[in-house]
Amino acid sequence: MNIHSNYAYLVSIYWICLLFISCSNDGGNDEVLDTDTYELIQPEGFPEIKYTTQNNPITQKGFELGRKLFFDPRLSADGSISCNNCHQQSRGFADSPVHPMSIGINSQAGNRNAPPLFNMAFRKEFFWDGGVTHLDFVPINALESDIEMGETMKNVVEKLNRNDEYRQLFKEAFDVDSITSPRILQAFSQYMLLMISNDSKYDQYQRQENNVTFTESEQKGMLLFDEKCSSCHSGSLFTDQSFRNNGISDTFSDNGRALITESNSDIGKFRVPTLRNIEVTGPYMHNANFDTLEEVLQHYANGVKNSETLDAMLKTENNQLGIALTESEQADIIAFLKTLTDETFLTDPKFNNPI
Amino acid sequence: MTLNEYHFNFEKALINLISMRLVSILKWDNKYLSNNNIDEYSLKKELLSYWYTMNCTPIIPYLKMKSTIKLIVLTFAFFAISCSSDDDGASNKDAVSTIKIKWDNIVGQKDMNIVEKQNLEYGYKTADNQDFNITAFGYYITNIILEGPNGERFEDEVSISAADAKGVYHIKEGDFASAATILQNVPVGKYNKITFTVGIPEEGVKEGAAGGVLDPAAGAWFWNWNAGYIGFAIEGHASTSSQAHNEIDGFVIPEKSFAIHIGGWRDITPLEGETPKFVNNIKTITLNFDSDVTVAESQEPSIHLLANAKALFDTSSVDFSTTYSVHAPILGKQFADVLDQVFSYSHVHQ
Numbered sequence: 001m002n003i004h005s006n007y008a009y010l011v012s013i014y015w016i017c018l019l020f021i022s023c024s025n026d027g028g029n030d031e032v033l034d035t036d037t038y039e040l041i042q043p044e045g046f047p048e049i050k051y052t053t054q055n056n057p058i059t060q061k062g063f064e065l066g067r068k069l070f071f072d073p074r075l076s077a078d079g080s081i082s083c084n085n086c087h088q089q090s091r092g093f094a095d096s097p098v099h100p101m102s103i104g105i106n107s108q109a110g111n112r113n114a115p116p117l118f119n120m121a122f123r124k125e126f127f128w129d130g131g132v133t134h135l136d137f138v139p140i141n142a143l144e145s146d147i148e149m150g151e152t153m154k155n156v157v158e159k160l161n162r163n164d165e166y167r168q169l170f171k172e173a174f175d176v177d178s179i180t181s182p183r184i185l186q187a188f189s190q191y192m193l194l195m196i197s198n199d200s201k202y203d204q205y206q207r208q209e210n211n212v213t214f215t216e217s218e219q220k221g222m223l224l225f226d227e228k229c230s231s232c233h234s235g236s237l238f239t240d241q242s243f244r245n246n247g248i249s250d251t252f253s254d255n256g257r258a259l260i261t262e263s264n265s266d267i268g269k270f271r272v273p274t275l276r277n278i279e280v281t282g283p284y285m286h287n288a289n290f291d292t293l294e295e296v297l298q299h300y301a302n303g304v305k306n307s308e309t310l311d312a313m314l315k316t317e318n319n320q321l322g323i324a325l326t327e328s329e330q331a332d333i334i335a336f337l338k339t340l341t342d343e344t345f346l347t348d349p350k351f352n353n354p355i
Numbered sequence: 356m357t358l359n360e361y362h363f364n365f366e367k368a369l370i371n372l373i374s375m376r377l378v379s380i381l382k383w384d385n386k387y388l389s390n391n392n393i394d395e396y397s398l399k400k401e402l403l404s405y406w407y408t409m410n411c412t413p414i415i416p417y418l419k420m421k422s423t424i425k426l427i428v429l430t431f432a433f434f435a436i437s438c439s440s441d442d443d444g445a446s447n448k449d450a451v452s453t454i455k456i457k458w459d460n461i462v463g464q465k466d467m468n469i470v471e472k473q474n475l476e477y478g479y480k481t482a483d484n485q486d487f488n489i490t491a492f493g494y495y496i497t498n499i500i501l502e503g504p505n506g507e508r509f510e511d512e513v514s515i516s517a518a519d520a521k522g523v524y525h526i527k528e529g530d531f532a533s534a535a536t537i538l539q540n541v542p543v544g545k546y547n548k549i550t551f552t553v554g555i556p557e558e559g560v561k562e563g564a565a566g567g568v569l570d571p572a573a574g575a576w577f578w579n580w581n582a583g584y585i586g587f588a589i590e591g592h593a594s595t596s597s598q599a600h601n602e603i604d605g606f607v608i609p610e611k612s613f614a615i616h617i618g619g620w621r622d623i624t625p626l627e628g629e630t631p632k633f634v635n636n637i638k639t640i641t642l643n644f645d646s647d648v649t650v651a652e653s654q655e656p657s658i659h660l661l662a663n664a665k666a667l668f669d670t671s672s673v674d675f676s677t678t679y680s681v682h683a684p685i686l687g688k689q690f691a692d693v694l695d696q697v698f699s700y701s702h703v704h705q
Contacts, residue, residue, distance in 0.1 A: 052563050055516060133621075136564035137582040140571065144579055146604055153572035174517075181572035182517035182564035189563070260581055261632035262685040 037350075038063050038190075040121055043198045045206075045236045047122045051135055051193055056186045058193060061173040064354065066191025068169070069184065071353045074159060075143060077150035078105050083142065083188075086114040089351050092277035093117035093195065100288035104148040111147070111254065113288040116281045118197040118345060119237055119274065128270045128286040130243060131260045135192060136185040153181045160184065195351060197276050198236075199344040202336075214339065220329075221336025228323050229333070231313055238275035238340065244311040245269045247304035247321065248289050256286065268309050279341045293337060297330035450543045452650045454501065454509075455657040456536040458526045459701060460492055463665040467492060469529045473609045475592055482669040486594040487613075492664060493527035494587040495568070495576070497559065498552040498639070499538065504647060507544035515559050520567035523555065525575070526662075535657075545647040549658065553694055554586020554637040557620050578618050581683070586637060587617040587694065589664055593675035613675050617691050619684025634684040636691035642700045649705060659701040667697045 038060045040053055056062075069075065073082040086102040087093040094116035095102045102110040112128050126132040132141065142148045143156060160166045160179045170179045173187060204212040214222065225233075234240045243257035245268040258266040270286045284290045290299060304314050304322035314322055325333070460467040462479045470476065470488050477486035499511040499522070513522030526533045555569065560583050569584065571577040576585035592611045601608040608614075621633040648656050667673075670693040681687050 052561070055563055131580050132582040134561065134563045134582065137579065140577075140579045140582075157572040180517070180566055181570050182566045185564035186517055262634070262683060263630050263632040265630045266632070 038194065040193050043196060043236075046119070046198065047235065047237065049121050050124050051121045051189070053193075056136070056189055058190045059173065061169070062187055062190040063194060065169045065173045066187035066189070067351070067354050069187055070191055071355060075149060075151065075156055076105055077155075081105055081149050083139070084353065086110075086142075086148075087117050089348075090280065090346055091116070092197070092281045092346060094281040097282055097291065100283045102148070104145065105150040108147040112286045113283060115273065116277060117192055118195040119276065120195060121193045122237060124241055125271070129257050129260050130271055135189045136182070138192075139185060139188045153184075156184065157181050191351075195345070197342040197345040200276065200342040201339040203342070205339070215335065217332045217335040218339055221332035221334070222339075224325075224329050224333050225336050228325065232272045232311075233275050239272045242272055243269040244272055244313075245307065245309045246285075246300075247306065247310050247314050248285055248287070248299065250305040250307040252307075254286065265309060268307060275337055276340045277342055277346065279338045280346065293334045294330070297325065297333060301325040301330060450652050451540040452543050452652050453655040454538045454541050454546075454648075454650055455655065456499070456538065456549070457657055457659045458496075458534050458536070458662060459659055460526075460528045460662045460664065462489070463663065467528050467664060470591075472607070472612070473592075475611060477592070477594060479665065481665065481673065483672075485668075485673075485675055487591055487668070487675070489528070489589060489591040489664060490612075491528070491588060491590040492662075493525065493530075493533075493576075494553055494662065495523060495525055495555055495584060496536065496551050496553060497523045497555065498550075499536070500550040501538070501541065501546045502548050502550070503544050503546040505545065507542060507546055509538070509541045509546075511538055513559075515562045515565045515569065517564050518566050520559075520565050520569040523559070523568055525568035541650050543651050545649055546644070547647050548641055548643045549660070549700075550639060550641040552637060552639045553698070554617070555584040555620065556637045557622065560584070560620055576616075578616075581618070583618055583620045585616045585618045586620075587690070588615065589667065590614040593679070596675040596679040597677070598679045613679040615678075615681040615687070615690055617681070617687035617694075619687060619691075634688050634691075636684055636687050638691055638694045640695050640698050642698060644700055644703065646703075648703050654705060657704040659703065661699045661701045663697055663699065667693060670696045 038058050040049060040051075040058055042049055070083045070087075073079050073085070075082065081104060086095045086099070088096060095114040100113060102114045104110060115128065120126075120135050120138075123135075124133065126135065126138050127141070132138055140153060143151050143153065157179055160170075167177075167179060170176055170183055170187075174183045176183055201212055204210050205214055232240055232242070232244060243266060245256075249268070252268040255267050257269040257271075258264065260266075278284075278293065282291060282293070284293070284296050290296045300314075300323045302322060304310070306315075306321055310321075316324075465479065467489060468478060469492065470478075470490055472490050474488065474490075477488050479487050479489070481487065497513055501507070501509040511522050515521070515523065524533070524536045526536075559565070559569070565575075567573075569575045569577075571579075576588060577583075578585060591613060592609065593613050594611070596611045596613050598608060598610060598612045600610040617636050619634045619636040622635040622637075623633050625631045642660065644658070648658060650656060667690060671689045673689075678686070678689070681690070
């Protein structure tokens with residue numbers, strides 16, 4: 001190496017050092033966030049994160065605030081209903097089976113079965129009809145629905161602003177002096193984004209952890225599932241996130257996806273639900289049509305009803321409806337589905353009622 | 356390690372530093388990068404190619420340079436680009452001034468007058484003699500661009516976040532403060548046309564919870580069930596309206612009223628053989644001025660634009676007996692499609 005190039009390197013390094021000093025004032029926000037366990041980590045094999053985390057980085061304060069809001073019935077019009085009323089952790093944040101359509105303020109029944117809440121960060125659309133495309137906007141529907149929490153966002157903001165503790169918590173989480181609706185929604189999102197379910201027996205089996213083994217029935221069920229169910233319940237979320245008519249009826253009082261697309265070809269179509277934690281999220285379907293997984297499998301085997309928008313997958317070439325499944329095959333599939341129950345998530349104290 | 360390898364490695368390290376610097380600038384900019392879903396390597400590649408084309412000496416002579424000189428060039432280029440981000444885009448030598456856009460809402464030749472709900476006195480008529488009045492009227496305007504005959508161009512910055520909705524304007528008749536949009540830092544020069552978007556397009560909805568005029572608790576026109584914003588709305592009464600009196604939990608829909616809410620932002624091309632789904636009612640409108648508007652340091656012109664409610668009804672051939680409750684994208688299309696005839700240029704105060 002000659003002296004000249006050595007000299008050049010030194011000059012270059014000098015310049016670079018100078019630069020970092022001269023420009024360091026514009027990088028003030030670059031500090032490393034102390035996110036600890038509050039970081040949204042992309043689980044292996046999951047679809048990419050859809051949420052706009054750059055607009056709402058998760059912090060412990062923000063997460064804890066969202067958690068407190070989630071369990072606070074004061075957010076409803078008469079102080080009786082919190083999010084948790086219809087979204088309970090032990091049920092994968094779906095409702096209890098005694099409330100198949102959920103109960104809102106003034107004991108009013110809902111229109112659809114409350115969906116479970118987890119793995120929301122990876123979803124592109126929300127609700128049975130996919131009407132909402134951003135997680136932030138999800139809670140507004142429950143808060144403002146006349147038959148759910150019966151409030152207006154304006155009132156919720158005013159109520160929280162009258163509360164010193166909440167004002168302090170929002171100050172700590174978002175550095176704001178007064179509470180606004182976007183901050184409320186961001187706090188909810190922070191809490192929900194970290195609800196990740198990927199530690200079921202199935203996941204551990206896939207990762208070859210804890211010497212987990214499948215029983216013969218689970219093993220058979222998995223193969224049958226791959227063959228007969230996974231075209232719609234596909235991938236690591238066990239849903240292709242599409243909207244389909246699965247033949248539970250041939251008439252529709254609830255138009256489902258067509259309410260959003262305004263297309264007749266979508267009448268009676270609903271979101272293909274995830275099957276993770278399916279064991280604890282019954283009853284099943286948007287209208288809570290089936291109480292048990294046995295009924296669901298029987299439906300696919302011999303209960304599918306034909307209509308114009310019935311999914312093509314449920315019609316065979318010789319005009320047979322449904323999916324050919326013997327009773328023992330149904331039992332094996334159910335055994336497999338139960339391996340998707342994630343006790344770690346269902347009991348994670350991080351999501352418990354903070355009060 | 357040979358000398359060449361040493362050079363190469365050092366160059367790689369420098370390139371790496373430059374990209375890291377850019378990545379951190381962008382992160383700080385909080386626009387392009389989320390923490391999780393951008394592949395840093397491909398970003399670096401893209402940034403580098405940008406850097407080569409935009410900033411540096413032409414690539415060929417550069418490659419022919421001696422390595423020593425290369426390094427110096429690289430270093431200086433690095434200096435140039437890392438510090439240029441400190442500017443706000445408008446360099447000091449270009450003077451800027453202010454333009455005011457005045458939104459004048461009218462009905463045909465008349466000024467728009469808002470009346471109370473359940474007032475059945477009709478001040479206006481459609482082309483086919485349906486009497487009507489107006490109880491609410493307004494719209495969202497965003498993405499304002501001014502252009503001039505000599506290549507002048509001003510783009511109003513749009514930035515939607517939980518804190519604010521910068522570059523988004525909610526014009527509501529009767530709300531005096533909303534009737535004027537003040538655009539600052541407009542480069543001096545001549546301008547002869549304006550382009551703007553009516554409604555909040557996909558980019559805005561995808562940012563998630565938004566503040567300012569998009570905050571649903573602060574009067575934003577938000578659809579929760581089909582999440583997005585109402586871009587344009589008119590409500591009132593019409594002699595021909597078939598709306599019956601309706602009360603839902605204390606909320607009154609008066610007899611003979613109408614409400615037309617234009618929303619819908621999803622733009623999804625149907626697959627082959629699939630019927631069209633979703634209606635995108637977001638419209639971008641360009642209006643030419645009748646003469647050049649001069650913006651100078653001592654001249655802050657006011658441009659008056661018109662939004663004509665009668666044109667909305669006449670051009671869309673509304674019939675209030677069948678169309679009086681429009682609260683979903685498809686029904687709103689009839690009206691969204693004529694918005695380019697609702698807005699027009701009126702005059703300018705220099």
